[in-house]
Amino acid sequence: MSQHDIHVRKMRVDINKHNVAQYYLDTKESSIHMNALIGSHLRLNFSGQINCIHCGRKTKKTFNQGACFPCFRSLAQCDTCIIKPEKCHYDQGTCREPDWGEANCLQDHFVYLANTGAVKVGITRHVSNGVSSRWIDQGATQALPIFRVPSRKVSGLVEIEIAKFISDKTNWRTMLKGGYPDVDLKEFWAQLKEKVSASIDAITNEIGLQSLTPLDLPALDINYPVVHFPEKIKSLNFDKTPDIEGKLLGIKGQYLLFDEDRVLNLRNASGYNITMSSSAV
Ligand SMILES: [Zn+2]
Incomplete structure (x- = not known):
């Protein structure tokens, strides 16, 4: 033992x-x-x-998975803009910890699709060697990064548009039961893209041409x-x-x-x- x-x-x-x-x-x-x-x-x-x-x-x-109340109230990583990145208020000079925000939020992010029992949209900061720890944390059995964007805020804006068509949340009970079917994520995205392209173009127009990089990567299968x-x-x-x-x-x-x-x-x-x-x- x-x-x-x-x-x-x-x-x-x-x-x-x-x-x-x-x-x-x-x-x-x-x-x-x-x-x-x-x-x-x-x-x-x-x-x-x-x-x-x-x-x-x-x-x-x-609070917020492991924080004491004072940390929950003072750390940037416990602020509501982490869950709702579109509410990023760094530009207003009110980030709780501007250095942390610069190192973590004003950095490239990825928007992805993942299969956690149904196809959902999500955002993640790191994808290394084609894998994000976030997909594993969520129990996704398949994942496909679809955009690279210059900040957490922009990833949030894109996510909102896609979340008008599919969920941005995991149903953890469905995820844990397993046995749900695989989805061709590339094909799924090809169809979804037609519905969201106008609103994503609008984001691009608003924040500048170089802001969204569409990705053409293979989907990843993850076993547990x-x-x-x-x-x-x-x-x-x-x-x-x-x-x-x-x-x-x-x-x-x-x-x-x-x-x-x-x-x-x-x-x-x-x-x-x-x-x-x-x-x-
Ligand atoms: Zn604390």
């Missing part, structure tokens, strides 16, 4: 050469390759203490390490169940899938201090 003390943050993700999502959970000293624990008996025991993932202070409750998908999903959290125990049957998005159709969104537990023990069954 192995045991680790963990101050929970979302799992770091990656993809291997067989396009299988790889998950890593950082402990205080090292990093656990969570894929290797699938099939094991896992016990996650919440100590009762929560520390802000930004400043470390003790907090009774978290899941031996059994849940059917009637029961959602767990440490506030109601401080001691979570069971056989780990898979990982998808930022969810751990346990036996008896139980799922735990680990990202929502950011900031919680837990002890994780695992043993082979």
Whole structure:
């Protein structure tokens, strides 16, 4: 049996050469390759203490996945414009942290389509080697970047136009159940593009010609390490169940899938201090 003390943050993700999502959970000293624990008996025991993932202070409750209230109110990354990028207010001189905004928001972003049970539109800052960690965080089984744009705000403006036709949200229950069909994303986009091209041209006209780069990249397939998908999903959290125990049957998005159709969104537990023990069954 192995045991680790963990101050929970979302799992770091990656993809291997067989396009299988790889998950890593950082402990205080090292990093656990969570894929290797699938099939094991896992016990996650919440100590009762929560520390802000930004400043470390003790907090009774978290906001925005791991922040204490003061950080939630003061950090640019916790501002509403992160969720609604079209509300970026950097130009008005009111960014909470202009340096952070310059380094993170006034940088190239990508607009993408992803299949998370239905085709959705989203935005992401990084696509490296054709992969964005965001797609894996969302549990997307397919993804296709469609535009490169010069800022988070512009990505938000484009997303709004596309979201008039398809969702910009993931239905996490559908995503976790798996078994939904693949979609030809290139063909899907070719058809959708005709509907949105006029409004996207209008954005281009307003902000300058070089602002939107249409991309012609291959769609990416992403597989997840899941031996059994849940059917009637029961959602767990440490506030109601401080001691979570069971056989780990898979990982998808930022969810751990346990036996008896139980799922735990680990990202929502950011900031919680837990002890994780695992043993082979
Ligand atoms: Zn804090």
